[in-house]
Amino acid sequence: MNKPKIIVLTGPTAVGKTSASIGLAKAIGGEIISADSMQVYRHMDIGSAKITPEEMDGVKHHLIDVLDPSEAFNVVTFQQMAKAAMKEIYAAGHIPIVVGGTGFYIQALLYDIDFTEETDATRYREELEALAISRGKEYLYEQLQAVDPKGAAAIHPNNVKRVIRALEYYRNTGGKISEHNEASHQKESPYDFTYFVLDMERDKLYERIDKRVDLMIEQGLVDEVKALASMGATRDMVSMQGLGYKEILDYLDGKIGLEEAIYRIKRDSRHFAKRQLTWFRRERDVTWIHKEDFDMEEARILDYMLTKLP
Numbered sequence: 001m002n003k004p005k006i007i008v009l010t011g012p013t014a015v016g017k018t019s020a021s022i023g024l025a026k027a028i029g030g031e032i033i034s035a036d037s038m039q040v041y042r043h044m045d046i047g048s049a050k051i052t053p054e055e056m057d058g059v060k061h062h063l064i065d066v067l068d069p070s071e072a073f074n075v076v077t078f079q080q081m082a083k084a085a086m087k088e089i090y091a092a093g094h095i096p097i098v099v100g101g102t103g104f105y106i107q108a109l110l111y112d113i114d115f116t117e118e119t120d121a122t123r124y125r126e127e128l129e130a131l132a133i134s135r136g137k138e139y140l141y142e143q144l145q146a147v148d149p150k151g152a153a154a155i156h157p158n159n160v161k162r163v164i165r166a167l168e169y170y171r172n173t174g175g176k177i178s179e180h181n182e183a184s185h186q187k188e189s190p191y192d193f194t195y196f197v198l199d200m201e202r203d204k205l206y207e208r209i210d211k212r213v214d215l216m217i218e219q220g221l222v223d224e225v226k227a228l229a230s231m232g233a234t235r236d237m238v239s240m241q242g243l244g245y246k247e248i249l250d251y252l253d254g255k256i257g258l259e260e261a262i263y264r265i266k267r268d269s270r271h272f273a274k275r276q277l278t279w280f281r282r283e284r285d286v287t288w289i290h291k292e293d294f295d296m297e298e299a300r301i302l303d304y305m306l307t308k309l310p
Helices: 017-028 075-091 103-110 122-134 137-147 149-153 160-173 177-186 202-219 221-230 245-252 258-282 298-308
Strands: 005-010 030-034 095-099 192-199 286-290
Touching (some): 005 103, 017 095, 017 298, 030 075, 075 095, 075 103, 103 258, 122 137, 149 160, 245 258
Parallel strands (some): 005 095
């Protein structure tokens, strides 16, 4: 039985996924599903580097601007929404192209990993969130290290959302998230997929990240966060945990100066890019595209991707 086809185009933040994805979609008659944990939110355009209608160039996009900032977005929600989008795309006779930098979401979709058993522990999750506030995220991370050292090693201590998810998994199942992830990694995908990872020389990537952050400030990131706050968005919302938003909130709350906020956004964005690349290196059946090998030329990169499609 033929498996449905799906294409993944990913890579670290600021590597140039947007323009590459549009070229690919136009070449093969594809529709794009965003695998980005921030672009899913309305009113969060500048800080998420959200694709504009002009950049879409007529290519249909899914999972962009579909949630309010007050709504939670997690891997289970992503899977449900992405599968619904894929059904629609297949019905139209098109190919889904999953584009974004959230490797965990992409893996969950590609291998149809079941996380639904984690959605029933709302009270326990709230307890852990309260502990993160009262005792600090380091305390929570130490709890995970005690029950699943291997799982903890794969998660950054600042990624409270994933630390909580791992602790929830342990509480709900008695198993370790690291073992769950390893078992999931051995799963065969229900899709016939082609998985591209864009990459570039580290110094160039970091330079692009810094320029992007400067551009966000010029475009009005501070005013965007002010507007979100006036709508009732608060720092405990999942949406406001995003890079760029929490730092500007700290500035608006008088905790740090604007220069410090900008410095932190750049620094943490570079760290985030590094973690993204570490994740993608662990993935199976991946085609790496080092942009320098193509002299950074979009047309040559597109031609190469087309040769790799079945």
